[in-house]
Amino acid sequence: MFEDVQGLSPERAARLALLVAQCEPLLDQDEGMEHAQRLLRDLGAGVMDSILVTRALLGAGPGELGELGEAESAVLSSNARTTELPARRPLVDVIAQAQDVADGLLRPARTPGGTRILAIDGTGGSGKTTLAAAVAGVLDGAAIVHVDDFYRPMPDGERERLDAEQGYHHYFDWERLRDQVLIPLRDERVARYRIYDWTTGRLGARREIAPGAAVIVEGVYAARPELAHYYHFTAYVDTPRDVCLRRVRARGENGEEWIRRWRAAEEHYLRTTWPQSRADLMVRGY
Structure with a gap:
């Protein structure tokens, strides 16, 4: 799933793929994406990894990291992140710039x-x-x-x-x-x-x-x-x-x-x- 993404080591690619597998069953529930974001938070996934996982959950194919806009919006607007992100808005912006x-x-x-x-x-x-x-x-x-x-x-x-x-x-x-x-x-x-x-x-x-x-x-x-x-x-x-x-x-x-x-x-x-x-x-x- 992430094996061909430039810039990711095999270990990180495997970790992200495991997170996707853990989150996918939650999408069948009401407010499934919100449940997925809460699970990612509880599993200790950082903002950038959560965006990459969410991009896969939204159906993005393999290859370069590419556009992250929809996935980024899903992560940053999640109630699971609202308690930590407002004070860290500059950090969120830096992550996007880093990409x-x-x-x-x-x-x-x-x-x-x-x-x-x-x-x-x-x-x-x-x-x-x-x-x-x-x-x-x-x-x-x-x-x-x-x-x-x-x-x-x-x-x-x-x-x-x-x-x-x-x-x-x-x-x-x-x-x-x-x-x-x-x-x-x-x-x-x-x-x-x-x-x-x-x-x-x-x-x-x-x-x-x-x-x-x-x-x-x-x-x-x-x-x-x-x-x-x-x-x-x-x-x-x-x-x-x-x-x-x-x-x-x-x-x-x-x-x-x-x-x-x-x-x-x-x-x-x-x-x-x-x-x-x-x-x-x-x-x-x-």
């Missing part, structure tokens, strides 16, 4: 090879990490590479002397991201890199990512022009700048002077490279 991003990534490859590389770009506080996690869920656990892991080690005084343009070029070691992650995966080789340790200010733990599946690179500057041609699909999260600023301040990680300098580098990036216009998909942020 759009995943569908874009799963289109025919621009280049041969089994590894599909996705970039999710956007400014600090825009919701990139949340979207990346949702896309990974849709793609059944795709690997996520955080641009933050490629922060460039340097003395604080040296970093503080960088102007906006220099910050754009030097805050992150994009060459290391290219050489240790993007080029190996493009060539169907294992990516090996070390993660920046924000506590020590040095490179720390080592990580490996095997080729052959989907890899999501998320973070500001992820789609900078020097890296753009390594991606099969690029999404840009477009969130109002005042919303981003409130979120960055709420994290309490940096003082106002550093936030000002950070955002100046972001503005330079936006103004000189226009990542929004180069993205394959613009995602509305909240």
